[in-house]
Amino acid sequence: MQMSDNVIGTNTPTDSEAEVARVMQICNACRYCEGFCAVFPAMTRRIEFGKADAHYLANLCHNCGSCLHACQYAPPHEFAVNVPQAMARLRGKTYADYAWPSCMGACYRNAWGTLALALLASLLLFALMPAASVFQPVDPPGNFFAFFPHGTLVWLFGTIFAFAAVALGVGVSRFWQEVSPGTPSAPAASEAMRNVLTLKYLDGGHGEGCNNEDDAFSLWRRNFHHLTFYGFLLCFAATLVAAVYHYLLGIHAPYALTSVPVLLGTAGGIGLMVGPAGLLWCNLRRHPLHGDPAQHTLDRGFMLLLLLTSASGLALLAWRDSTAMGVLLVTHLGAVMAFFLTLPYGKFAHGIYRSAALLKWAIEKRQTSGLKLGGD
Numbered sequence: 229m230q231m232s233d234n235v236i237g238t239n240t241p242t243d244s245e246a247e248v249a250r251v252m253q254i255c256n257a258c259r260y261c262e263g264f265c266a267v268f269p270a271m272t273r274r275i276e277f278g279k280a281d282a283h284y285l286a287n288l289c290h291n292c293g294s295c296l297h298a299c300q301y302a303p304p305h306e307f308a309v310n311v312p313q314a315m316a317r318l319r320g321k322t323y324a325d326y327a328w329p330s331c332m333g334a335c336y337r338n339a340w341g342t343l344a345l346a347l348l349a350s351l352l353l354f355a356l357m358p359a360a361s362v363f364q365p366v367d368p369p370g371n372f373f374a375f376f377p378h379g380t381l382v383w384l385f386g387t388i389f390a391f392a393a394v395a396l397g398v399g400v401s402r403f404w405q406e407v408s409p410g411t412p413s414a415p416a417a418s419e420a421m422r423n424v425l426t427l428k429y430l431d432g433g434h435g436e437g438c439n440n441e442d443d444a445f446s447l448w449r450r451n452f453h454h455l456t457f458y459g460f461l462l463c464f465a466a467t468l469v470a471a472v473y474h475y476l477l478g479i480h481a482p483y484a485l486t487s488v489p490v491l492l493g494t495a496g497g498i499g500l501m502v503g504p505a506g507l508l509w510c511n512l513r514r515h516p517l518h519g520d521p522a523q524h525t526l527d528r529g530f531m532l533l534l535l536l537t538s539a540s541g542l543a544l545l546a547w548r549d550s551t552a553m554g555v556l557l558v559t560h561l562g563a564v565m566a567f568f569l570t571l572p573y574g575k576f577a578h579g580i581y582r583s584a585a586l587l588k589w590a591i592e593k594r595q596t597s598g599l600k601l602g603g604d
């Protein structure tokens with residue numbers, strides 16, 4: 229018996245879990261795609277695909293599309309094997325199921341509503357908070373803290389970021405406990421880290437890249453992911469260096485254009501402009517059989533929020549000495565706050581769960597297979 233995907237917390241497979249199990253049974257007999265990514269070798273270590281196995285494999289899949297375009301059993305074949313779509317549907321469901329607090333899983337099912345609410349509330353918060361009018365020039369020019377005291381911003385963003393980290397931590401520990409392959413060894417952890425940082429499984433298994441709109445290979449999705457990911461890390465590094473300047477060195481903002489925080493933030497902001505714009509472009513051209521159409525709002529909303537965050541940040545830097553600075557600051561802080569609020573309940577979570585799945589795989593592949601078949 230299968231159950232609707234709205235039913236959680238039961239041992240009976242839902243529709244999306246059953247579909248992953250079905251396609252994996254066919255793939256396990258075929259094994260043509262064995263070298264494409266980590267999903268297929270992980271699959272061959274199993275004969276049956278229970279809920280936990282299906283969740284693990286779904287999060288291990290990078291949705292590169294290669295196995296769909298290579299498959300002789302893909303639609304319109306009667307077997308209708310579509311691995312990326314089956315994995316994507318289940319993956320989206322797992323984000324909602326692992327969410328903490330559990331009631332917040334509903335955010336994944338209403339991505340636009342969640343994003344709009346977070347953004348509106350954040351913009352209103354900063355629009356209503358300033359003691360000084362956002363249309364007044366400040367002294368010295370470019371001094372953000374003339375509008376919002378430094379301590380208030382640190383407290384606000386620090387609290388929300390800490391909550392997001394805890395919520396994501398609880399979610400990923402729920403995922404980890406479902407299929408716990410044991411403690412990671414140093415080589416396993418290092419391999420997983422390398423696979424995360426290089427996005428190895430977006431290379432299609434042959435290095436030429438994944439499929440996007442057709443059966444041609446392209447590295448663009450991987451490159452745009454890298455720009456987004458490393459852009460985010462550079463912005464994070466800029467914030468950390470600014471904190472060192474402020475608290476340890478006693479050097480306070482506004483910082484010169486040639487200072488380390490501004491250079492890091494500018495490079496990160498450019499990465500966070502080009503990366504999400506490119507990913508959005510790829511997403512709009514994506515083959516309709518890839519992925520889960522129901523998650524388009526989750527994907528595109530996240531990219532648009534990243535674009536708003538980086539564009540407003542760069543605009544703020546460019547016009548920080550003008551009277552537009554107050555309005556730009558409210559827009560940028562509102563976008564960053566909305567990003568922080570939706571970290572555990574939006575597309576950002578996919579990077580955390582996929583990294584955990586890659587670590588599971590790096591541990592599991594070093595263990596003797598429990599199947600005890602001829603080749604083991």
Ligand code: SF4
Binds near residue numbers: 256261262295301
């Ligand atoms: S996706 Fe198709 S070709 Fe690839 S292993 Fe599965 S059944 Fe075989």
Ligand code: SF4
Binds near residue numbers: 294295296311
């Ligand atoms: S879509 Fe790509 S990453 Fe996912 S199972 Fe197929 S080949 Fe592997």
